[in-house]
Amino acid sequence: MTRLHDRWQALSPLLDHALDLDDAACEAWLGTLAARDPALAAEIRALLDDARALERDGFLARSAAEEWRTQASLAGQTIGSYTLDAPLGQGGMGSVWRARRSDGRYEGFVAIKLLNAALVGKAGEARFRREGSILARLSHPNIARLIDAGISSTGQPYLALEYVEGVRIDRHCDDHGLDTDARLSLFLDVLAAVARAHANLIVHRDIKPSNVLVASDGTVKLLDFGIAKLLENDGGGESELTRDAGRALTPEFAAPEQVQGGAITAATDVYALGVLLYLLLAGQHPAGRSGTSPAALIDAIIGVEPPRPSDAVATPRTLTAQMLTENAARRAATPDKLQHVLRGDLDNIVAKALKKNPQERYISVTALADDIRRYRAQQPVSARPDSFGYRAAKFVRRNRVVVGVGALAVVAMLAGLAGTMTQAARATTQAARADEAAQTATAQRDFALRQLSRADAVNDLNEFLLSDAAPSGKPFTAGELLARAEAVIERQHDTGSANRVDMLTALGHQHQVMDHDDEAHRLYARAYELARGSDDPSSRARAACGLAVATGRKGDTARAETLYAEGMADLPATPQFALDRIACLRDGSLVARDAGDAALAVLRARDAQELLPTLRFPSTVLEMRMLMDLGESYRISGQYPAAIDAFERADARLTSLGRQNTETAGTLYNNWALALQSTGQVLQAEALFRRAVRISSDEHTDGNVSPMLLNNLARVLNDLDQNAEAARLADQAYQRARAAGDEIVVSQSLLVRARAYRKRGDLAAATRLMDDLEPRFRRMLPPGNLAYAALAAERALIAQARGEPALATTEADRAVAIAEASPTRRDMLAFFLQRRAEVELDQQRYAAAAADAQRAIAIDAATLAAGTRSSHVGIGELLLATAQSADGDAAAARVAAADALDHLRPTLGPDHPQTRRTERLMASLASTAPLR
Numbered sequence: 001m002t003r004l005h006d007r008w009q010a011l012s013p014l015l016d017h018a019l020d021l022d023d024a025a026c027e028a029w030l031g032t033l034a035a036r037d038p039a040l041a042a043e044i045r046a047l048l049d050d051a052r053a054l055e056r057d058g059f060l061a062r063s064a065a066e067e068w069r070t071q072a073s074l075a076g077q078t079i080g081s082y083t084l085d086a087p088l089g090q091g092g093m094g095s096v097w098r099a100r101r102s103d104g105r106y107e108g109f110v111a112i113k114l115l116n117a118a119l120v121g122k123a124g125e126a127r128f129r130r131e132g133s134i135l136a137r138l139s140h141p142n143i144a145r146l147i148d149a150g151i152s153s154t155g156q157p158y159l160a161l162e163y164v165e166g167v168r169i170d171r172h173c174d175d176h177g178l179d180t181d182a183r184l185s186l187f188l189d190v191l192a193a194v195a196r197a198h199a200n201l202i203v204h205r206d207i208k209p210s211n212v213l214v215a216s217d218g219t220v221k222l223l224d225f226g227i228a229k230l231l232e233n234d235g236g237g238e239s240e241l242t243r244d245a246g247r248a249l250t251p252e253f254a255a256p257e258q259v260q261g262g263a264i265t266a267a268t269d270v271y272a273l274g275v276l277l278y279l280l281l282a283g284q285h286p287a288g289r290s291g292t293s294p295a296a297l298i299d300a301i302i303g304v305e306p307p308r309p310s311d312a313v314a315t316p317r318t319l320t321a322q323m324l325t326e327n328a329a330r331r332a333a334t335p336d337k338l339q340h341v342l343r344g345d346l347d348n349i350v351a352k353a354l355k356k357n358p359q360e361r362y363i364s365v366t367a368l369a370d371d372i373r374r375y376r377a378q379q380p381v382s383a384r385p386d387s388f389g390y391r392a393a394k395f396v397r398r399n400r401v402v403v404g405v406g407a408l409a410v411v412a413m414l415a416g417l418a419g420t421m422t423q424a425a426r427a428t429t430q431a432a433r434a435d436e437a438a439q440t441a442t443a444q445r446d447f448a449l450r451q452l453s454r455a456d457a458v459n460d461l462n463e464f465l466l467s468d469a470a471p472s473g474k475p476f477t478a479g480e481l482l483a484r485a486e487a488v489i490e491r492q493h494d495t496g497s498a499n500r501v502d503m504l505t506a507l508g509h510q511h512q513v514m515d516h517d518d519e520a521h522r523l524y525a526r527a528y529e530l531a532r533g534s535d536d537p538s539s540r541a542r543a544a545c546g547l548a549v550a551t552g553r554k555g556d557t558a559r560a561e562t563l564y565a566e567g568m569a570d571l572p573a574t575p576q577f578a579l580d581r582i583a584c585l586r587d588g589s590l591v592a593r594d595a596g597d598a599a600l601a602v603l604r605a606r607d608a609q610e611l612l613p614t615l616r617f618p619s620t621v622l623e624m625r626m627l628m629d630l631g632e633s634y635r636i637s638g639q640y641p642a643a644i645d646a647f648e649r650a651d652a653r654l655t656s657l658g659r660q661n662t663e664t665a666g667t668l669y670n671n672w673a674l675a676l677q678s679t680g681q682v683l684q685a686e687a688l689f690r691r692a693v694r695i696s697s698d699e700h701t702d703g704n705v706s707p708m709l710l711n712n713l714a715r716v717l718n719d720l721d722q723n724a725e726a727a728r729l730a731d732q733a734y735q736r737a738r739a740a741g742d743e744i745v746v747s748q749s750l751l752v753r754a755r756a757y758r759k760r761g762d763l764a765a766a767t768r769l770m771d772d773l774e775p776r777f778r779r780m781l782p783p784g785n786l787a788y789a790a791l792a793a794e795r796a797l798i799a800q801a802r803g804e805p806a807l808a809t810t811e812a813d814r815a816v817a818i819a820e821a822s823p824t825r826r827d828m829l830a831f832f833l834q835r836r837a838e839v840e841l842d843q844q845r846y847a848a849a850a851a852d853a854q855r856a857i858a859i860d861a862a863t864l865a866a867g868t869r870s871s872h873v874g875i876g877e878l879l880l881a882t883a884q885s886a887d888g889d890a891a892a893a894r895v896a897a898a899d900a901l902d903h904l905r906p907t908l909g910p911d912h913p914q915t916r917r918t919e920r921l922m923a924s925l926a927s928t929a930p931l932r
Contacts, residue, residue: 141867142193166213179332189220207272267358274353282309310343348383366652521550545587552594598637624653641865647672680870707737727756789818812836830859853880874903
């Protein structure tokens with residue numbers, strides 16, 4: 001970065017000189033410079049070309065007022081279904097208007113965004129469509145949602161967005177005199193919105209106060225994804241759209257890499273958030289008054305380190321003493337008090353977000369949010385170098401009363417002892433303490449040596465697996481390598497029994513990860529028998545807890561629970577065994593999952609997480625894995641918002657470790673996608689499933705992808721009506737699972753294939769698959785399993801398509817009855833109620849269809865976090881609207897259809913058949929004619 005700064009210092013005066021010349025003089029001067037330094041002349045020419053391109057685009061131009069006056073004539077005009085009322089703002093892409101719905105379907109305002117006339121054309125319209133596509137993917141209470149999109153009668157593209165009646169965040173904070181903590185609380189809402197965008201592979205790239213509004217109820221709303229960029233660009237090359245979007249930026253909030261034409265990543269948004277945080281906390285821009293000219297601003301962005309916020313609020317460098325006092329008063333403080341609040345952690349948090357080098361910033365928005373939460377909780381933050389004194393100071397601040405009382409007690413005790421204890425008593429006490437300290441030191445030394453021996457043994461085993469077991473690059477399967485390792489362990493008689501137990505346990509775990517359940521059980525059982533003769537509680541406990549998981553997977557859940565309890569009982573509740581207790585609690589969570597006790601699984605996963613702060617050497621890897629455990633336990637228990645939150649935090653840790661392309665990442669993305677799919681966030685789920693598939697793919701083929709993952713992706717593609725690809729992937733999953741003898745995935749793939757064939761109209765093929773599936777279920781599953789409900793629901797829809805209403809009704813009723821008898825997975829009951837409502841609509845039983853749809857909506861809505869859009873709710877609302885319309889209640893049908901569209905567009909996309917069906921229904925309802 002120093003070299004970069006030096007280079008810019010050399011280029012800047014030359015560029016200023018070139019910009020002052022006319023074209024002819026500039027060319028002559030460049031020719032002279034090229035003769036002396038061709039590389040330098042080429043750099044200057046490239047910068048001039050960029051400057052001319054920006055000038056053509058109107059960058060930093062003063063023509064906004066002219067454009068505004070032109071747009072003002074649009075007041076009162078009708079755009080689509082909306083009448084423009086008053087202008088709200090003007091930007092590089094277009095103008096934004098307040099508008100009222102004018103077709104009578106519902107009352108209320110929206111924000112209409114119109115594309116500037118200068119940008120109408122292929123690239124401009126593509127960027128505008130991209131904003132609509134991006135907004136359709138985002139659903140979050142702190143992101144202004146997309147309501148509608150289209151092209152006006154004059155050919156002008158427009159977006160209809162949620163109308164946010166609020167003020168920009170910095171003005172809101174100042175107008176209400178919010179203190180630092182209240183400002184940080186609002187800023188965390190901004191971070192939550194940006195984190196959701198990043199989770200959907202979207203970088204905003206234009207975060208600034210005018211794009212962050214605070215509504216009258218205090219809700220933060222992030223606006224304007226007009227120049228957002230997908231993190232993963234499938235196009236492969238730089239398009240005109242990409243180049244145009246790259247140049248569109250707001251200089252005051254642009255990151256160094258933006259103004260220099262570098263790569264745009266999530267770190268770019270982190271920088272802009274750092275500028276916004278600086279403004280909120282200090283009331284000034286980090287560049288100070290250097291922003292008075294574009295050249296000075298760019299120079300400051302690239303090469304000038306901003307002053308610390310604590311200095312900026314108390315030192316009269318850019319503000320007078322009176323202005324500093326007023327600035328602090330707007331933050332409910334004096335300059336000295338505000339400086340004290342900002343000094344230290346907040347200075348460091350802002351500085352880390354504003355690093356010139358993107359790699360030195362926070363690795364994610366979630367990491368920035370974590371540091372702010374730690375600061376507010378008086379806990380150590382990652383942006384500050386760790387030290388004992390720093391942690392101790394944080395402890396004292398968190399526990400002022402306890403520490404104060406403790407200090408007084410110590411003082412009083414010492415004062416009393418000074419007057420009463422004799423020299424002999426002191427000597428005796430000192431001797432006893434010395435003996436106790438010696439014993440403690442010996443125990444700690446022995447424990448440390450034991451841990452060192454264990455680590456050495458396991459590291460040696462890992463070295464064998466990675467190198468010695470396969471000499472000269474000879475290929476081996478993973479199973480063959482593990483078998484060789486086991487043989488080596490059995491012959492190592494010089495290794496202590498505890499170490500042999502640990503190595504066998506490690507091998508058992510590897511087999512378990514690879515789903516080699518029989519081998520895992522055998523090795524854990526061998527480790528468990530050896531451990532019975534060991535005096536090491538850690539080895540005994542890990543062997544027992546590992547065997548518990550292997551036993552539970554084989555179906556003996558009662559024995560598994562006994563083994564888990566035995567392992568936990570072996571471990572003393574002392575800090576030195578905290579890591580072992582965490583390992584056993586994680587195993588216990590898996591045992592509870594296999595036993596079907598999702599609530600107990602969550603409890604044990606949370607207990608394990610609460611032990612993390614007691615570890616002397618924190619581990620980001622362990623924290624990530626435990627968040628994955630917790631998220632999966634929440635998912636299985638049906639607590640989907642909590643699961644999604646845990647998976648998002650696990651992803652932040654995984655990214656910070658650089659493990660985005662590992663098997664662990666694939667597992668995380670798969671489980672996260674399942675949680676999103678269960679809440680009807682289908683497009684987001686598809687993106688994560690595809691990321692998981694790409695991790696396992698080999699040279700752009702699906703050859704190494706697990707059948708289960710292929711099947712999961714096929715299911716979500718069915719939801720998106722991409723039935724041809726769904727059928728292809730389900731066929732692959734079926735063939736591979738059948739070859740591997742995995743009856744569970746075979747059965748699941750048969751159901752996915754049947755659904756895909758039914759939706760494609762191949763009812764004969766769908767029926768054949770269902771006939772093959774039913775006897776498989778009977779061999780594997782007990783009566784009453786929810787899988788039978790899925791089977792019945794699919795049979796009902798096939799019968800309906802074949803014109804067999806009696807059979808369709810019988811099967812639909814059967815599916816609902818099975819689901820109603822199940823105490824878990826109420827979201828599945830909602831799914832089967834919707835399928836029965838489809839059958840009822842087909843048979844013109846409108847009241848029954850409306851009742852089932854309403855019941856399904858209530859169940860699905862209860863599984864969602866506030867503000868979440870769900871295709872499940874959307875389809876339920878569509879079924880309800882259709883039934884109400886057909887039954888003659890057009891007013892109620894309009895409300896339900898509008899709600900359906902609100903949920904379906906961002907979760908299934910504007911072109912999905914269900915979205916189009918809803919739009920047709922709304923058009924029909926405009927004339928109150930029922931759609932039958």
